[in-house]
Structure formats: structure tokens, C-alpha cells
Amino acid sequence: MASAGRGSGRVAKSAIDWIAFRERVPPRQQEYYRAFRARNEAYVMKVHMYPESLPKIDFAYYKSKLPKPAMADEFQKAYESMNVPYPIDSADTLREIEDQQEAGEKASKAFIARRQDEINDAKLLLSKIDSLPKPEEMTLEMFAYYFPDKALDPINRPTFWPHVPSMQPGHKDNKLL
Amino acid sequence: MLSTFAVRSGAFTVLLRSQAPRVLAVVPVGSRSKSAAAERVRDWEEASKIFYGPERDTKNFPHPVMADRSGKCRMGFIPEEWFNFFYEKTGVTGPYVFGVGLLTTLLSKEIWVIDHGFAEVIGFYGALWFLTRTIGPKFANWMDKRNETTTEERFIKPIRDAKETAQKTIAVNEKAIWREEGLRYLWDAKRENVGLQLEAAYRQRLNEIFKDIKRRLDYQVEVGSVKRRFEQQHLVNWVVHNVKQSITPQQETASIKDCIANLKRLAAANAPPAAPAPAK
Numbered sequence: 215m216a217s218a219g220r221g222s223g224r225v226a227k228s229a230i231d232w233i234a235f236r237e238r239v240p241p242r243q244q245e246y247y248r249a250f251r252a253r254n255e256a257y258v259m260k261v262h263m264y265p266e267s268l269p270k271i272d273f274a275y276y277k278s279k280l281p282k283p284a285m286a287d288e289f290q291k292a293y294e295s296m297n298v299p300y301p302i303d304s305a306d307t308l309r310e311i312e313d314q315q316e317a318g319e320k321a322s323k324a325f326i327a328r329r330q331d332e333i334n335d336a337k338l339l340l341s342k343i344d345s346l347p348k349p350e351e352m353t354l355e356m357f358a359y360y361f362p363d364k365a366l367d368p369i370n371r372p373t374f375w376p377h378v379p380s381m382q383p384g385h386k387d388n389k390l391l
Numbered sequence: 392m393l394s395t396f397a398v399r400s401g402a403f404t405v406l407l408r409s410q411a412p413r414v415l416a417v418v419p420v421g422s423r424s425k426s427a428a429a430e431r432v433r434d435w436e437e438a439s440k441i442f443y444g445p446e447r448d449t450k451n452f453p454h455p456v457m458a459d460r461s462g463k464c465r466m467g468f469i470p471e472e473w474f475n476f477f478y479e480k481t482g483v484t485g486p487y488v489f490g491v492g493l494l495t496t497l498l499s500k501e502i503w504v505i506d507h508g509f510a511e512v513i514g515f516y517g518a519l520w521f522l523t524r525t526i527g528p529k530f531a532n533w534m535d536k537r538n539e540t541t542t543e544e545r546f547i548k549p550i551r552d553a554k555e556t557a558q559k560t561i562a563v564n565e566k567a568i569w570r571e572e573g574l575r576y577l578w579d580a581k582r583e584n585v586g587l588q589l590e591a592a593y594r595q596r597l598n599e600i601f602k603d604i605k606r607r608l609d610y611q612v613e614v615g616s617v618k619r620r621f622e623q624q625h626l627v628n629w630v631v632h633n634v635k636q637s638i639t640p641q642q643e644t645a646s647i648k649d650c651i652a653n654l655k656r657l658a659a660a661n662a663p664p665a666a667p668a669p670a671k
Binding site for chain 1: 427428429431432434435436437438439441442443454455456457459542545546547550553554556557558560561564565567568569570571572573574576577578579580581582583584585586587588589590591592593594595596597598600601604605607608611612614615616618
């Protein structure tokens with residue numbers, strides 16, 4: 215499917231698994247998805263407006279009707295040896311799409327890496343969180359070791375009595391200072 | 392007697408209660424938090440190395456665990472261990488003898504002087520005993536419940552929340568990755584759209600050729616048939632004209648007379664039968 219519609223072969227119908235595609239589109243981008251899908255369907259309909267190959271002409275009929283039957287033969291020869299050039303992608307849209315894809319893949323690779331980092335962090339935390347001591351084993355000393363940023367630290371972060379966050383100057387709940 | 396006061400809640404709970412509820416580790420969805428989680432885990436690993444690591448002599452110095460309930464007491468306030476200590480050396484009556492002897496010594500040597508204020512001691516301990524018996528269990532229950540709530544709030548819920556958040560983060564991010572991988576459909580579809588447009592243009596060309604050829608052929612056929620029809624018409628007209636010119640006036644009158652005679656004969660032959668006699 216990767217080479218679908220790469221210009222080499224003729225495309226007559228959509229080879230994209232649109233249902234699987236829709237499932238992968240985030241909910242807030244479904245509008246864009248629908249517009250895109252409608253466009254594709256319009257193209258397919260436009261393709262099916264005309265027959266696939268050169269329609270047949272009943273030259274025998276014309277031969278009997280034409281005043282000069284040789285003319286019909288001439289027409290037939292010309293019609294059957296007609297070489298219709300397949301239209302080329304003059305705007306080089308495929309190249310543009312390739313560029314888009316390259317940039318998009320780079321961005322999505324970065325995005326996936328970022329998301330993967332988050333997953334790894336969460337997994338690391340999940341794997342280690344059960345190793346925390348139970349509350350009845352935890353002393354204040356242990357707390358200070360396990361959560362150095364949360365424990366009381368009178369040397370580096372001195373606090374006012376009664377040493378609770380809500381009673382420190384600058385705290386939003388503090389009505390005294 | 393005092394043992395009912397010594398509930399599971401210790402000084403630890405009191406200390407913790409004065410602090411705001413804390414979140415163990417927040418891993419916000421969609422933010423860069425690698426260092427935060429990694430640092431937190433590193434802190435935990437270092438701390439558990441100190442408190443539970445191989446260097447810790449857990450046999451001789453077991454990790455202190457806060458007792459769920461206070462120890463057993465005899466006579467309401469004397470710890471069981473004291474009796475056990477005497478039992479090994481003096482038997483069952485030893486501690487009681489020691490207690491009575493100690494009391495006697497204290498009183499006889501006037502170390503413990505019974506003065507007029509001693510009545511207050513009796514009243515005070517009597518009231519304490521009474522209160523312990525009546526509202527002690529309720530108070531203990533209340534304290535236990537409070538302790539449990541605090542434990543739930545400060546320890547169990549934060550851990551549960553952190554786990555839930557982490558699981559949610561994993562689920563959300565995995566879904567996001569899965570969706571991101573769906574972009575390949577978009578590129579394929581875009582390429583396919585180009586192909587479809589080219590195909591549509593090609594088919595249109597074919598159709599135009601077909602239509603043009605057919606129109607030319609039809610034109611030729613039409614030209615031929617018109618020519619033939621005109622020739623025929625002209626020939627007929629010419630013949631009729633010449634025949635008409637060849638008729639002389641005598642011939643004309645003769646033929647008219649002949650016609651009239653014919654008409655008369657026909658009229659006689661086709662005359663209607665005589666009208667039937669009228670009814671009487």
C-alpha cells in the first residue's frame with residue numbers, strides 16, 4: 215500500500231483503509247478528516263464519470279453509411295492507433311507530498327520520542343513506588359531521605375514556627391504576615 | 392489503666408497532621424518530566440540503600456516499626472515486662488513482694504510523706520480510673536479512626552493517586568503514539584488523491600477524443616445523406632415538371648370529360664336504393 219498512487223500505476227479506486235484511518239484521527243481533528251475524505255470521494259466520483267479506456271466506435275455502421283467507405287477505414291486506423299498521453303504531474307505535487315512526509319515524519323518521530331520518554335518515566339515510577347516504606351515504618355528521618363525537597367530543612371530552607379507551609383510568609387493562606 | 396490512652400497514633404501523626412496533604416510525584420500529561428521522575432526515583436533508591444540496603448544490620452538492629460497497640464499491663468498500669476523480669480529471678484510472688492516492700496520502705500523512711508494533701512491523690516487517680524473506664528474506649532476509638540483517616544489521606548491515597556496518574560499517563564501516551572503512527576494513512580491518501588486526479592484527467596481526454604471522432608463521423612454521414620436527399624428531390628421535381636409541360640389543352644379537356652363521365656357512372660352504380668314506402 216505504500217506505493218499506492220505513486221503515479222506508476224493507474225488508480226481507479228481508493229486503496230486506503232479509511233475506517234482504520236478514522237480510528238487513528240484524534241477526536242478534535244475529525245472535522246478535517248471528514249473534509250479530506252469527502253475530497254477523496256469526489257475525486258473517485260470524477261474518475262468514474264467516464265469509462266476506463268477509449269470507447270468502441272461501430273465503424274462497420276459508418277462504413278455502410280459513409281459516401282466514401284475508405285474514409286471510415288482511415289478514421290478507424292487513426293482512432294485505433296491513437297496514443298493518448300497519460301497526464302503528468304506538472305506541478306510536481308508528489309515531490310511536495312514527499313517533502314511534507316519527510317518533515318512530518320521527523321516531527322512525529324520527535325513527538326513519539328517525547329511521549330515515549332513520558333511513558334518510560336511513568337513506568338519507572340510505577341516500578342519503584344511499591345518499594346517505599348510503609349507508613350508505620352517511616353520515620354521523619356527516613357522521610358527526609360526519601361523526599362529531600364519536602365522534608366523540613368532548617369539549614370537550607372529555614373521556616374517560621376509552627377513550620378507548616380500555610381503559616382509561612384508569602385503563602386496564600388497566611389493571614390498573619 | 393493508662394494503656395487505653397496509648398493508642399496507635401504516635402507523635403508522628405501529630406507532626407504530620409500539621410502539614411498540608413502532599414502529592415508524592417506528579418507526572419503531568421504532556422509535559423517534559425523525565426528529570427523529575429528520574430531524580431525522585433534516584434532519591435528513593437539512595438534512601439532505601441541506607442535504610443534497607445546490605446550495609447544495614449537488620450538482625451541486631453531491626454528496623455523500628457511503630458507498634459499497632461501498646462504493650463500489656465498488669466493492675467492497669469504496670470508493664471508486663473517488669474513482672475517477667477522478676478519472674479525469672481524470684482518467681483510469681485516476687486514482684487508483688489517487691490512492690491509491697493518498696494511501698495513500706497518509702498512510707499517508713501518517710502520518703503513518700505502522707506500529708507493532708509494525699510486525699511487529692513486518691514481523688515485524682517480515682518477520677519482518672521473512672522474516666523478511663525467510662526469514656527476511655529470511645530476516646531480510643533475516636534483516636535484510632537482519626538489515625539486511620541490520616542494514614543489514608545497522607546500515605547495511601549497519594550500513592551494510589553500517583554499510581555493512577557502514572558497508569559493514565561502511560562495509557563494516554565500510548566494512544567497518542569498509536570494515533571501519530573496513523574499519519575502514514577494520510578501520506579498514502581494524499582498520493583492516492585494525486586493519482587486519482589491524473590486518472591480523471593486521462594479519462595476526460597479519452598472521452599473528448601471519442602466525442603470528437605464520433606462528431607466528425609456523424610457529420611460526414613449527415614453530409615452524405617443530405618446530398619442524396621437533395622438529389623432525389625431535385626430529380627422528382629424535374630420529372631414532374633417535364634410531365635406537366637408535356638400535357639396539351641386538348642388532352643386536358645378530354646381527360647376532364649373522361650373524368651366527369653367516370654364520376655357519373657360511379658354515381659349511378661353507387662346510387663342509394665329507392666327510399667322504402669312510408670309506413671301506413
